[in-house]
Amino acid sequence: MSTRTFRVWRGDDEGGELADFDVEVNEGEVVLDVIHRIQAEQAPDLAVRWNCKAGKCGSCSAEVNGMPRLMCMTRMNLFDEGETVTVTPLRTFPVIRDLVTDVSFNYEKARQMPAFAPPEGVAPGEYRMQQVDVERSQEFRKCIECFLCQNTCHVVRDHEENKPPFSGPRLFIRAAELAMHPLDARTDRRETAQDEQGLGYCNITKCCTEVCPEHIHITDNGIIPMKERVAGDRYDPLVWLGRKIFRKDKKSEQA
Amino acid sequence: MSETANEVERLSCDVLIIGAGGAGLRAAVEARLAGKRVIVISKSLFGKAHTVMAEGGAAAAMGNVNSRDNWQVHFRDTLRGGKFLNNYRMAELHAKEAPERVWELETYGALFDRTPEGKISQRNFGGHEYPRLAHVGDRTGLELIRTLQQKLVSLQQDDAAETGEFEERLRVIDETTITELFTSDGAVRGAFGYRRNTGRFLAIAAPAIVLATGGIGRSFKVTSNSWEYTGDGHALALRAGASLINMEFIQFHPTGMVWPPSVRGILVTESVRGDGGILKNSEGKRFMFDYVPEVFKGQYADSPEEADGWYTDPDHNRRPPELLPRDEVARAINSEVKSGRGSEHGGVYLDIASRRDAEYIIKKLPSMHHQFKELADVDITSEPMEVGPTCHYVMGGVEVDADTAASSVAGLFAAGEVSGGMHGSNRLGGNSLSDLLVFGKRAGEHAAAHAERSGPAELGEDEIASAAATALRPFEGEGENPYELQAALQAVNGRLVGIIRRASELEEALVELEALRPRVANVAATGGRAYNPGWHLALDLRNMMLCSMATAKAALERDESRGGHTREDAPGMDPQWRKTILVSTLEDGEVRLRRQTAAPMPDEILALFETSELAKYMTPEEYQSADRAEAPEAGQEDAE
Numbered sequence: 001m002s003t004r005t006f007r008v009w010r011g012d013d014e015g016g017e018l019a020d021f022d023v024e025v026n027e028g029e030v031v032l033d034v035i036h037r038i039q040a041e042q043a044p045d046l047a048v049r050w051n052c053k054a055g056k057c058g059s060c061s062a063e064v065n066g067m068p069r070l071m072c073m074t075r076m077n078l079f080d081e082g083e084t085v086t087v088t089p090l091r092t093f094p095v096i097r098d099l100v101t102d103v104s105f106n107y108e109k110a111r112q113m114p115a116f117a118p119p120e121g122v123a124p125g126e127y128r129m130q131q132v133d134v135e136r137s138q139e140f141r142k143c144i145e146c147f148l149c150q151n152t153c154h155v156v157r158d159h160e161e162n163k164p165p166f167s168g169p170r171l172f173i174r175a176a177e178l179a180m181h182p183l184d185a186r187t188d189r190r191e192t193a194q195d196e197q198g199l200g201y202c203n204i205t206k207c208c209t210e211v212c213p214e215h216i217h218i219t220d221n222g223i224i225p226m227k228e229r230v231a232g233d234r235y236d237p238l239v240w241l242g243r244k245i246f247r248k249d250k251k252s253e254q255a
Numbered sequence: 256m257s258e259t260a261n262e263v264e265r266l267s268c269d270v271l272i273i274g275a276g277g278a279g280l281r282a283a284v285e286a287r288l289a290g291k292r293v294i295v296i297s298k299s300l301f302g303k304a305h306t307v308m309a310e311g312g313a314a315a316a317m318g319n320v321n322s323r324d325n326w327q328v329h330f331r332d333t334l335r336g337g338k339f340l341n342n343y344r345m346a347e348l349h350a351k352e353a354p355e356r357v358w359e360l361e362t363y364g365a366l367f368d369r370t371p372e373g374k375i376s377q378r379n380f381g382g383h384e385y386p387r388l389a390h391v392g393d394r395t396g397l398e399l400i401r402t403l404q405q406k407l408v409s410l411q412q413d414d415a416a417e418t419g420e421f422e423e424r425l426r427v428i429d430e431t432t433i434t435e436l437f438t439s440d441g442a443v444r445g446a447f448g449y450r451r452n453t454g455r456f457l458a459i460a461a462p463a464i465v466l467a468t469g470g471i472g473r474s475f476k477v478t479s480n481s482w483e484y485t486g487d488g489h490a491l492a493l494r495a496g497a498s499l500i501n502m503e504f505i506q507f508h509p510t511g512m513v514w515p516p517s518v519r520g521i522l523v524t525e526s527v528r529g530d531g532g533i534l535k536n537s538e539g540k541r542f543m544f545d546y547v548p549e550v551f552k553g554q555y556a557d558s559p560e561e562a563d564g565w566y567t568d569p570d571h572n573r574r575p576p577e578l579l580p581r582d583e584v585a586r587a588i589n590s591e592v593k594s595g596r597g598s599e600h601g602g603v604y605l606d607i608a609s610r611r612d613a614e615y616i617i618k619k620l621p622s623m624h625h626q627f628k629e630l631a632d633v634d635i636t637s638e639p640m641e642v643g644p645t646c647h648y649v650m651g652g653v654e655v656d657a658d659t660a661a662s663s664v665a666g667l668f669a670a671g672e673v674s675g676g677m678h679g680s681n682r683l684g685g686n687s688l689s690d691l692l693v694f695g696k697r698a699g700e701h702a703a704a705h706a707e708r709s710g711p712a713e714l715g716e717d718e719i720a721s722a723a724a725t726a727l728r729p730f731e732g733e734g735e736n737p738y739e740l741q742a743a744l745q746a747v748n749g750r751l752v753g754i755i756r757r758a759s760e761l762e763e764a765l766v767e768l769e770a771l772r773p774r775v776a777n778v779a780a781t782g783g784r785a786y787n788p789g790w791h792l793a794l795d796l797r798n799m800m801l802c803s804m805a806t807a808k809a810a811l812e813r814d815e816s817r818g819g820h821t822r823e824d825a826p827g828m829d830p831q832w833r834k835t836i837l838v839s840t841l842e843d844g845e846v847r848l849r850r851q852t853a854a855p856m857p858d859e860i861l862a863l864f865e866t867s868e869l870a871k872y873m874t875p876e877e878y879q880s881a882d883r884a885e886a887p888e889a890g891q892e893d894a895e
Contacts, residue, residue, distance in 0.1 A: 028515020045782025116364030
């Protein structure tokens with residue numbers, strides 16, 4: 001057991017400041033434990049969002065010493081003895097209070113994402129897919145919607161103006177997941193990502209992948225394949241020529 | 256307090272669903288498909304409900320891995336797990352309908368792990384005779400909640416395409432807590448609550464309400480449950496005049512993390528055992544062979560050789576005793592630790608490292624691998640885990656009609672963990688995800704039908720003002736900090752109403768709970784109304800108090816041991832108690848308890864079991880009914 005100094009941002013949409021707390025820290029604890037101790041002993045109204053405390057729900061996202069992290073998965077032994085730990089809310093989203101931000105942006109973008117389209121004529125119970133084929137999409141379905149990728153992405157992190165046309169990495173892997181779903185009936189996932197979700201804004205800096213607590217290969221396995229397919233379909237001169245010569249339905253018959 | 260802060264947002268709908276976990280979302284899908292206007296209240300953000308924590312899978316007798324599985328086998332396993340105290344009709348509907356409910360999820364976009372033939376893969380789990388759990392690695396709950404969340408969004412998209420409004424018929428209000436239900440003449444009319452973000456109140460008029468609020472685990476210190484699990488639905492039901500049953504039965508999951516202290520209680524999935532993991536004590540002994548109870552002797556192996564043989568040849572070997580129902584395993588671990596054979600930090604060892612190769616472990620148990628590595632510096636592919644019992648699930652809940660999920664209060668329905676009866680005295684792993692799908696759907700369907708019959712509801716100003724005053728009371732309190740009171744309540748339950756109980760300790764618990772009551776009534780909140788967790792906990796505490804009272808009273812009354820209720824001073828099951836259900840109601844602010852005789856099982860249900868097995872649980876009059884002799888012998892349908 002030792003006493004550590006925590007600097008926690010306190011305030012609301014009208015402003016705020018860092019508040020210092022000297023707080024006890026025990027072996028094996030994570031940042032969220034310490035925040036809870038501050039809440040129980042010093043600041044009962046300290047706002048923090050959390051649920052499972054096991055890295056499964058993605059609720060307790062914040063910035064710890066400037067790094068976007070899940071507080072429940074950030075061990076205290078990551079920091080040096082005597083190092084002050086500064087906890088601030090996610091920067092990309094509007095503050096509600098203290099460490100809690102308004103993440104509704106992500107839910108609005110999810111609503112614009114065309115849903116899974118079940119294959120016609122396949123009854124429930126008759127779905128047949130190979131494990132190797134579902135695994136590609138399953139990687140993206142590991143997403144716990146902590147929105148750390150959305151928070152970190154430089155396209156929107158300090159660029160409010162990019163929010164309307166840009167859905168962000170969370171939704172790009174959702175698009176990739178559906179594009180790679182063996183039985184999804186839609187064929188326009190990539191075009192939708194490009195035209196409606198703003199996939200083109202991404203210039204592959206991989207910041208999203210770095211902060212993903214689920215270690216999803218957001219860029220390599222999700223975004224890049226989606227970009228390649230879009231680019232391939234649109235700008236490949238042979239495909240272009242093919243489009244000119246054959247009608248689309250004819251082309252698919254030949255394929 | 257400004258006047259605008261006290262203005263109450265007024266909403267109305269046909270079906271109000273309180274809770275956005277699996278049961279609530281499945282109910283919402285059904286009520287919306289029935290053409291009703293639906294509001295879903297989510298205590299947390301949309302998609303974060305406790306269902307997300309479920310790891311192992313959803314039990315459904317699809318027979319994809321072992322074709323001998325069918326609903327009758329699943330039904331039998333469920334009753335054995337619940338020690339025959341289950342509402343047999345719920346268990347029957349559950350076993351029959353679970354496969355359809357799981358298959359349906361695939362049409363919403365779910366991606367379960369597959370068999371070589373491309374069907375949904377199924378894994379072994381405690382108490383299930385055949386591999387039965389549809390799963391995605393060890394993150395099945397996440398798949399389930401995300402699938403349902405995305406289904407709701409797709410229905411909203413359909414509505415937007417038709418009407419221009421996403422929320423025309425289906426609205427999810429997140430980070431909102433319901434504090435009161437409004438009733439009159441024995442029927443519900445709506446609910447009152449606050450939005451967490453702003454602290455602003457809302458009143459929702461609705462002729463049909465589905466409770467899908469989950470459990471009560473936060474009343475215990477060592478728990479796998481999140482902050483939301485404060486028994487809200489249980490308490491709302493009691494205060495609305497409905498009854499709770501089986502509140503003495505609380506499941507302590509045998510394997511929670513025990514070290515470091517800050518993660519004590521976090522769940523370690525039963526899949527570790529289902530996929531080959533074994534339990535050992537500090538002497539290195541695989542101790543579960545010493546704990547196979549009489550009623551299960553025929554189904555569980557008595558030597559390591561036979562147990563290990565089962566994984567590859569289940570037809571000629573009996574199951575490993577590590578896969579006994581959870582209550583049995585939890586008691587065994589508790590007993591080993593008490594006898595001084597525990598691990599360094601007061602648990603026992605769960606070892607899969609010496610049994611399976613690293614690649615297999617990481618493939619089958621990715622989130623366990625991650626969880627132990629990140630939180631405990633333990634690599635489960637090379638070292639054993641330290642585990643011990645953790646409060647996990649309440650079998651007790653709102654007394655409902657099996658077919659309709661309706662409570663005794665007109666218009667009030669309950670589904671999932673908040674309902675009681677389905678699991679009897681102990682729930683089998685995997686039966687929770689299937690329960691919430693089966694009965695979530697039924698609750699949504701029947702709530703919609705009820706709304707159709709009863710027409711719109713209206714709320715009065717006085718009742719709203721009164722609910723607002725109650726919700727604001729903690730700001731006037733001069734009493735204690737809610738966190739201290741919660742710790743005090745958790746201490747009483749953990750010490751006196753835990754995994755092993757005694758009459759004297761339960762009496763002491765009731766005295767201590769009684770002493771806590773005025774302190775909870777006087778709890779104080781400081782700060783403002785916007786996103787104030789202290790205030791929210793202050794309001795949740797009274798629900799936790801009510802549930803704790805119901806549990807302690809019922810636990811004292813039931814002087815036998817069964818499933819998730821173990822009385823050291825009354826060991827063993829009593830056939831008279833098997834057919835007796837303890838019912839809790841609220842009268843003048845006091846929890847009252849009465850005994851109720853369970854409905855007798857009809858002959859066609861009794862016929863699913865061998866008479867010799869029934870004799871272990873029932874009185875002779877129950878299982879020796881006149882026409883039993885002509886009933887088909889149990890097991891016959893397996894051969895079909």
